[in-house]
Amino acid sequence: MSKLTEEDVKQRFITPALVETAGWRKDQLFMEKVITPGQVIVQGTKTKRGEIGKADYVLLGSKSRKPLAVIEAKDMQHTITAGMQQALGYASKLDAPFAYSSNGKGFIEHDFFTGIEREIGMDEFPTEEALWQRYLVGKGLDKNGAALVAEPYYVDPFNRQEPRYYQQVAIDRTLEAVAHGQRRQLLVMATGTGKTFTAFQIIWRLLKAGNVKRVLYLADRNVLIDQTITGDFEPLSGRITKVKGKQLDSSYEVYMSLYQQLAGEGGEEPFRQFKPEFFDLIIIDECHRGSARDESLWRRVLDYFSSAIHIGVTATPKETKDVSNIDYFGEPIYTYSLKQGIEDGFLAPYKVIRAGLNVDLEGWRPSNGQVDVNDLEVEDREYNVKDYDRNLIIDERTQMIAKYVTSWLEKHGTDSKTIVFCVDIEHAERMRQALANENLERMVEDYRYVMKITGDDKEGKSQLDNFADVNEQYPTVVTTSKLLTTGVNVKTIKLLVLESNIGSMTEFKQIIGRGTRLDAEHGKEFFTIMDFRGSTRHFADPDFDGAPVSIIELPVPEPGDDGEILEPVWPDEDELIDGTEGPDLESAGGTVIICDPPWITDPGEDPEGKVRVRGVEVKLLNERIQYVDPTTGKLVTESIRDFSKKSLLNTYSSLDSFLHAWSAAERKDQLVTQLSSRGVFLEAIRAEANGTLDYIDDFDIILHVAYDKPPLTRRERINHVKKRGYLQKYSSAGEQVLEALLDKYADIGISEIETTRILNNDPFTQFGSPKNIASLFGGRDAYLQVVHELTEALYQAA
Known part of the structure; x- marks a missing residue:
């Protein structure tokens, strides 16, 4: 029993305990659930994916599809608690309230509400109803709140797209807050992470649950409205309208509008055509651009519909000591930053x-x-x-x-x-x-x-x-x-x-x-x-990538005022909306100073006001290329070679330790990928070398950069293998296959020859199918062992 693998433990013990004993349906049970696709690591002009984040089991609520539990499995040679750290990490990411570790002999349960960990038998795993009720109690949700958070997502019948994990967390936390009666909420999500898709799912679930009947979605640019209606909000077609003109139609469920369209001008205030209680929910897109400021014209719209739930969505929240959107909406109920988005992939x-x-x-x-x-x-x-x-x-x-x-x-x-x-x-x-x-x-x-x-x-x-x-x-x-x-x-x-x-x-x-x-x-x-x-x-x-930017708001000094005036970078004329965004000024000590201009002209727009000269010698003095350190998310400020050497030595402090790891690696390309995720920029070093390292193996670049060893070309390594007569112990056909593998190694490196995939391509097809080729060496496993020995022979010259 102790020799059972992790997969054996899952198949023979954990899955039966969940399905047959605890009654979880198979459509609630996701095995090898991919949570994050792996960070994209840039090296020169190429990219690699870092390690995929996937949990052994994620258990979802049957209706809400909310993650209720994460289970990490280990083989029987590990203790029952060995997978708990992993389970806690994934459960925290997914906002799942319960985490479990198991080696097939029992479960360890962690309850995020109480912090208590307890051991239970394989026949004692909780049912869905038991975990659901514990979740509702832990969140303090009554019967109405339970019905709301149980409302399912909209799932496109064609692509079956469900929210990504962070979108699901943002949506669920919003609904939980609504269930608790929280009327002002703020979601902070980096650009490109699907804020409008998240907003759509929030609106969809609140409408379906009957918690809201009419929704107002506010933005400050036409392009945002148009993209939203034809994009993420398309499932609401026929129930959604864009506010146009001064006559407002009250027969729709969801209204899309520019702030200025409702706020009006010249004191008209078209929003007053609706009763103050007309909208139950208002989504304020890009709310960092000033919609929450007390003196803003846009704020009149929010104040008029003050009885509605107001949810601000932004990538860059602003904060000031006296007035801010955080002061208006409250602290963010969820934040997903650019750094997190890049790290997750x-x-x-x-x-x-x-x-x-x-x-x-x-x-x-x-x-x-x-x-x-x-x-x-x-x-x-x-x-x-x-x-x-x-x-x-x-x-x-x-x-x-x-x-x-x-x-x-x-x-x-x-x-x-x-x-x-x-x-x-x-x-x-x-x-x-x-x-x-x-x-x-x-x-x-x-x-x-x-x-x-x-x-x-x-x-x-x-x-x-x-x-x-x-x-x-x-x-x-x-x-x-x-x-x-x-x-x-x-x-x-x-x-x-x-x-x-x-x-x-x-x-x-x-x-x-x-x-x-x-x-x-x-x-x-x-x-x-x-x-x-x-x-x-x-x-x-x-x-x-830190806390919201602190804002000090100052009026523009009147003509004739004394004192230094910082010169603003003025926005385009048609992009100033009642002056609420204002010009951007130099940041001092983390504080952005914003002047609220009484005019909308750009003093820099008149070319006559600029001095123009010709005949000046302009040349490039230097060029510096910087990459993001995948371990910290920060730009590398030293040379790529020096940084990579430091990262290598932090991982393998001596040449012997590296050689041992290289020899022990079942797949050399996987070890190189791991080094990439730790800040070893091999492709960037190649790019800087302007072609001189194109035929040098990754192995030799590592030896050269980290341990000052002279590199061999891939052809030199091949010649070492042939001189030792390594290929001659195989049949004529087998020797030809290995010769072809070495030629591929010379061209593209070690990564492709370590698997059987390459056997589907020329020149290997002349030897028959991959199965026929493997039979020359005694079968697939024997073939892979020969390839492993061949790679070891290539690197013996070190």
Whole structure:
């Protein structure tokens, strides 16, 4: 019995205890339940998936599909408690109230409500009804609350998509809070994690349960409303309407509206056409943009419908000592951050290219008597990146950036969807022209290859849907100032160019969020951030993935006021909505200072107010590529080689310890994957070597980087094996198979030859089917043993 494997224990003891004894149905019992798909780890131009997060058993409520328990199984050589740590981790992630560990001899139960752990027999596992009742008692839910949380999700009959684990937690916690009578709630979910899908499921379950009858969904941009109605909210078709004009139809269940559409202007206040108690639930999308501020026009809408449940949804909550959306909504009932999303593998990671131009790093000062393009003398002072394109235009700098961006596109794919964030609309137009001139052939193919999409440009905005469409190639490269910083879902963005002075942490988070959506089907597994202005320094700020940003709100000083006035980065004209977002200013000590402007003109929009010069020498002084450390989620600040060496030595302190681990590994590629998840960037080291390491094995790169050993090429290793006559002990056909395997190793490395999959491809098909090939060596197991011995022979030269 002690030799039974973990799978034997599951099949012979645990599953029967759940199904036959405790009465759990098989459709409630999920074995090897994948919770997280594994972090996408970027190495050079390639990616690998980290370890998949999966629980041995997840038990779901029959109706609600809420995870009630997680069970981790171990073989009988382990103690009954050996799987408890894993079970607790998965249960905590899933918000499951009970965790169990078993080795087939009994169960250990952990109750998250009481913290008590107890041992029970294999015939004592609780029934679904028992755990459900303990959950209801633990949450303090009465009969009505029980009915609400038992209401099932909407499941699409075609793709059977159920919420991801964090969406399920957010939805369930919201319903539990509603059941307890909590009228103000806040959900914080990183961009790209499905906030609207989560909101839809909340609305669906509350409508079906009868807790609400009419719902108002508020957003601040038309594109958000339109994407939502035709996307995640499509199952509500016929029951949902978009508020248009001044006459409001009261015959629908769900209403989508812009804040300003209901708030009106000139004192009209169209929202008053509804009775104050008309809506039972209001979802406030992107609530960080000011909807909760006391003096906001939008706040009038919320105050008028004050009897409704108000749920704020945001990726970047804001907080101030006196007034904030946290003060309005309360502390978040659930937070799912960008860092968590990347670690779990639901969001795309990024790498950063910091490009340093001479005029940016050293500043620029005009020569004595130098004039601009209008023959006016340029003020004699030192200019820097905060001046460029706001006060001073250097044409050669714009051209250099356009050349640099184009060279990246030519290297990594000219069809890569790209957003260039500029200082203002005028800068976006000049950058569009410079990029167009660098991409003449592609512009001849389609003039939309490079386009400006800003608030003032009707033609550009009309192409926004095409830019977001994964099946549309054009527009490909887009310049903008503020319009695309938030709310626009472009899954296939591969390059974000930061050519704007981004002082606000909130704005920075929103911009980075444009690239975080994964779309492996269309080749999007990570994205690149190209930074010309040092904006990626925000990654090192604790606020980037930490507590909500603290806000101090100040009025704009009246003309003639004394004192220093920080110059704002003004939004596009049509994106200011009653001044509630305001301009973004430089962050000081984690505090963003926001001025609420009494006007909506952009002093930087008039090109006549900018000094423009030509004939300046602009050159690239340095380029630095940074990757995300998969163990900490932080950008690696030292060289990739030095960082990888440190990570290797932290794992294997000596050459002998590494060689032992390498020899013991059943699959070498799995060990390399494990090292990747610990911050060993082998592919990035290859990329930096500009081809000199292309035919060097991962094994040799590790020896060279960590232990200063001279690397051998894969062909040199093959020659060592052949010189020792290793292949000659096999039949002629067997020797030919192994020769072909070694040729594949020379081309692609060890990863593919360790499995039988490669036998389905040329040149192996000439030897027959994989089964026939394996028979040359005595069968599949014997073949795999031969391959294992062959790999050992390859590495004996070490």
